[in-house]
Amino acid sequence: MTVAPHDLARRLADKAEAVCKRYLGAGRRQGNYWQVGDARNTPGRSMFVRLKDTVKGPAGKWTDAATGEHGDLLDVIRESLGLIDFADVAEEARQFLSHQHPDPEPQPKQHGRTRASSGSAEAGRRLVAMCQPISGTLVEAYLRGRGITALHGCANLRFHPRCYYRPDEHGPTETWPAMVGVVTDVSDTITGAHRTWLAPDGSGKAPIDIQRKAMGDLLGHAVRFGLSGEVLAAGEGIESVLSAREVMPGMSAVAALSAAHLAAIQFHDALRRLYVVRDNDRAGDGARNTLIERANAVGIEAIALSPVLGDFNEDLRIFGRDALMAHIRVQLAPQDVARFMFLAA
Known part of the structure; x- marks a missing residue:
């Protein structure tokens, strides 16, 4: 069964940081965002990818402040690999997702309080x-x-x-x-x-x-x-x-x-x-x-x-x-x- 682009983008967004590490390795995490030069994985800081859902918008969405470009993680895969046909982008996304392990179970509370995430x-x-x-x-x-x-x-x-x-x-x-x-x-x-x-x-x-x-x-x-x-x-x-x-x-x-x-x-x-x-x-x-x-x-x-x-x-x-x-x-x-x-x- 063919997966709709929206559903594929949502699945990638659930693994936003892993996607960024794989396809935007020239950047780094800064708080709840991944910063890099652009969607083609150029070193720099003008593009930011939201790593978590917030009141400002969903995970996986990105904006390049230098150019005004914006998009989702399917666009990141297309631009970083230089792909043209969406079928190739979708196949690459499916291959990436198939090799991802499930998220670990949440850690239990310690001493009555939850440990804060290091980037929170x-x-x-x-x-x-x-x-x-x-x-x-x-x-x-x-x-x-x-x-x-x-x-x-x-x-x-x-x-x-x-x-x-x-x-x-x-x-x-x-x-x-x-x-x-x-x-x-x-x-x-x-x-x-x-x-x-x-x-x-x-x-x-x-x-x-x-x-x-x-x-x-x-x-x-x-x-x-x-x-x-x-x-x-x-x-x-x-x-x-x-x-x-x-x-x-x-x-x-x-x-x-x-x-x-x-x-x-x-x-x-x-x-x-x-x-x-x-x-x-x-x-x-x-x-x-x-x-x-x-x-x-x-x-x-x-x-x-x-x-x-x-x-x-x-x-x-x-x-x-x-x-x-x-x-x-x-x-x-x-x-x-x-x-x-x-x-x-």
Whole structure:
């Protein structure tokens, strides 16, 4: 009996992470999503595949923030293998599913509570609860080493002195100090966490293969700096966003943690003008275009802030604070220059 494409896609979605590991091996899991460059398995971070059913949509659906393409896991198989005929795609999917083992039985509760999945929002909340403020810690040293000194409004950055690190699900567990970004929704509910593992002296990132990992529900959410208002700066990386905020310290900002997540950030009700703190690459272009289109559609003015080099932290470190201020100043709306830039000491 022939299996309908919808049913085949649903069966693949039930094994979404296994599908991604097989056909999108150039990517990696980030929280509840698999991130990769595109459906052809190019290395990168602009495409994300939902690994679990959530209120935002079903497992197996994917979007490429750089191109606007989207689809399901049948499309992933077609694109990654370069197949043309759907019969060949369906046959490959059936072969893949026939070699998959049933999911293991759920583990029993331990001591009256269920162990949180390592990638879940609950695991992210537990990690945050074990952290401490960054003042006087290696996180502060790390950020200052990258030229970032304006650390007001950074309560959503935390420090963990011995944060677990495992390069993959089969590798040994290590511990490294970490900067932990608290991911929240627009109502400030914690939905996840983002870890940046650091060198033991805070001089840079830890000498490990994967220096950053996210956990929990990230799509639409972000690490937030300052109180929400009518003007907001939104970018990808924590360091890049804080670098832009270094020269406009009065402006609230959010770090969405990737181009794909930046394109999908939620807008709070009071927002009237959005600055897109873009990275200077193809994925950054796609995120900028998507976010500006979304903002304009709901009546929010959107303005792109573009770095000279790869991102604003690179600009800050190479050119210095005064040059970065001059570069960003001409990109701001005139009324925001005095309002946000001249609050610095």
